[in-house]
Amino acid sequence: TLCLRQNLIKHIENLEQLQTLRELDLYDNQIRKIENLESLAELEVLDISFNVLRHIEGLDRLTQLKKLFLVNNKISKIENLSNLQMLQMLELGSNRIRVIENIDTLANLDSLFLGKNKITKLQNLDALTNLTVLSIQNNRLTKIEGLQSLVNLRELYLSHNGIEVIEGLENNNKLTMLDIASNRIKKIENISHLTELQEFWVSRGQSCSPK
Structure with a gap:
């Protein structure tokens, strides 16, 4: 070292x-x-x-x-x-990153951290099937999408964006942590299938136990 x-x-x-x-x-x-x-x-x-x-x-x-x-x-x-x-x-x-791109050869990637950038869309993640941690806090996202191939994802951090609806998590059954605090979400929905969820953050300083 x-x-x-x-x-x-x-x-x-x-x-x-x-x-x-x-x-x-x-x-x-x-x-x-x-x-x-x-x-x-x-x-x-x-x-x-x-x-x-x-x-x-x-x-x-x-x-x-x-x-x-x-x-x-x-x-x-x-x-x-x-x-x-x-x-x-x-x-x-x-950093100043606007687009998630050019990572499709990183098949062994376990953790991807992209917080505090200028990313507007969740995309080009399909090849990262071994990913367990994805953090894209403090960006410019408006929709949860593009996560269907991330079947091993356990922790997803999407706080401080402009997301309006909880959706697009159908294949992410292994999630134990979901942070969507400080977004524009008005309704808790589409998470009943996340049976392994242990922590669910929906607003600043407040966590809810998933029903």
Whole structure:
């Protein structure tokens, strides 16, 4: 593990000799570009959160990567992840992403975090059949949809959006946590089949036990 948190690093460089490195933590620096990671073929965890990245790039050789954290950057597009087929956790919260896209090769993904972006639609999730946690809080969603293939989903976080109706959860029978607080929902419906539900959040600071 190499931890370089909270420094003033502007460039990723001089890591060529660390070919067996498993974890690299560059949280809270001033990095503008993901680069010079090609030699880190055994890297499993990479955190470049709280930097000033604009693009997801330079990750093609990191085929063993299991966890990728790019929180709080200036990323506007999900891209260049197709080689990361071992990836289990992807955290892209607090960026400028508008569309869920280019993640259909991430079949091993277990957790996807997209909170605090500008996403308007739940889409392009069909390939993520192993997903158990999906968080898209604080976005611009108006409808629950596109979740029919996520049959292993256990936790769904959709608070602080513009959703008006509880729907589209017919195939998500394994849900244990459903957070739809701070939306525009007026009626609790279409959840009676969610027999494993343990927590159900419908308004700020209030949880309801599903009937």
